[in-house]
Amino acid sequence: MKHVLITGGAGYVGTLLVPQLLQTGWDVTVYDTMFYGCELSPQPGLRIMEADIRDTETFRNACKGVDAVIHLACISNDAGFELDEDLSEHINFRCFEPLVLAAKSQGVKRFIYASSSSVYGYSEAPRVTEDHPLVPLTLYNKFKGLCEPLLFKHQDENFVCVTIRPATICGFSPRQRLDLSVNILTNHAVNRNTITVFGGDQQRPNLHIQDMCDLYQLLLKLPDDKIAGEIFNAGYQNQSIADIAHIVKKVVEEEFPEKGDIPIVRTPTNDNRSYRITSDKIAEKLGFRPQRTIEDAVRDLCRAFKEGKIPNSLTDDRYFNVKVLKQRKVA
Numbered sequence: 001m002k003h004v005l006i007t008g009g010a011g012y013v014g015t016l017l018v019p020q021l022l023q024t025g026w027d028v029t030v031y032d033t034m035f036y037g038c039e040l041s042p043q044p045g046l047r048i049m050e051a052d053i054r055d056t057e058t059f060r061n062a063c064k065g066v067d068a069v070i071h072l073a074c075i076s077n078d079a080g081f082e083l084d085e086d087l088s089e090h091i092n093f094r095c096f097e098p099l100v101l102a103a104k105s106q107g108v109k110r111f112i113y114a115s116s117s118s119v120y121g122y123s124e125a126p127r128v129t130e131d132h133p134l135v136p137l138t139l140y141n142k143f144k145g146l147c148e149p150l151l152f153k154h155q156d157e158n159f160v161c162v163t164i165r166p167a168t169i170c171g172f173s174p175r176q177r178l179d180l181s182v183n184i185l186t187n188h189a190v191n192r193n194t195i196t197v198f199g200g201d202q203q204r205p206n207l208h209i210q211d212m213c214d215l216y217q218l219l220l221k222l223p224d225d226k227i228a229g230e231i232f233n234a235g236y237q238n239q240s241i242a243d244i245a246h247i248v249k250k251v252v253e254e255e256f257p258e259k260g261d262i263p264i265v266r267t268p269t270n271d272n273r274s275y276r277i278t279s280d281k282i283a284e285k286l287g288f289r290p291q292r293t294i295e296d297a298v299r300d301l302c303r304a305f306k307e308g309k310i311p312n313s314l315t316d317d318r319y320f321n322v323k324v325l326k327q328r329k330v331a
Helices: 014-023 056-062 078-083 085-094 096-105 139-152 181-192 209-221 241-255 280-286 294-306 321-328
Strands: 003-007 027-032 046-050 068-071 110-114 160-166 168-170 195-198 203-208 230-234 237-240 264-267
Touching: 003 014, 014 027, 014 209, 027 056, 056 096, 068 096, 068 209, 078 085, 078 139, 078 321, 085 096, 085 139, 096 110, 096 139, 110 139, 110 209, 139 160, 160 209, 168 181, 168 209, 168 294, 181 195, 181 203, 181 241, 181 294, 195 241, 203 209, 203 241, 203 294, 230 280, 237 241, 241 264, 241 294
Parallel strands: 003 027, 003 068, 027 046, 068 110, 110 160, 160 230, 168 203, 195 264
Antiparallel strands: 203 237
């Protein structure tokens, strides 16, 4: 396989993943609405399409000559989904099966779907494996999970399908997001000199963005029989929000000693999502073991702040998906 199409390829993960794939010999088509802009530069092997995944015919034409699809595009969090639930349902769910069929009709050989570990909702189980019941707390979680069987319904020996349930991603990307837990806390520590924790006892799984990119690259290379019809959790460290705050405090104080002691302030929250995921299956079956920690992600962000790569991080709407959607009146 030589050519991969990435929906949402101009997003937080895609902007880091695309150059990595180009450097390793892939031709890449980025298929994205560009709601959040595009930090990717034109270069050999890269085709950038500003297009909507709800436009099935355009997507079908984009899949000509494509060997694999990585489907990242979606309204990407609960708050964004709630801005316009009908629009979000169409983007995250209604158009999904038509996309799968369009890809298959053009001879795409592999379809990689980015679901979410949030499909598990709330769980006190010490080991949340891929067989754990899906108990979504929000519509975003619900529709992420409902797409999974629609994908596998169309799998055959010539159309290999795999689903990844990633943990919350963290770390630096040229298309930076500052509305994800580790990134939020780091931004506040560096630029407000205070870490505000909403709740704190909720358990969340985390995964460094570079490990996420490495996993997608691995999924493009593996033999069919390793991944066909499989669902894999993809996470590394399960931590409470309060524990993440203490990691952020330690690293930021080391990276910016002039700030002195950075206080942690806890406040109540209505966000009760709490779950731990176990990623033993992906390690055992695929040999994938994350190499980077939450601490690494925080240090990467600190370095980016020092180098001026995340300017106006408290005031610029581009780092916050919900603010961008409101500004563009998408929802």
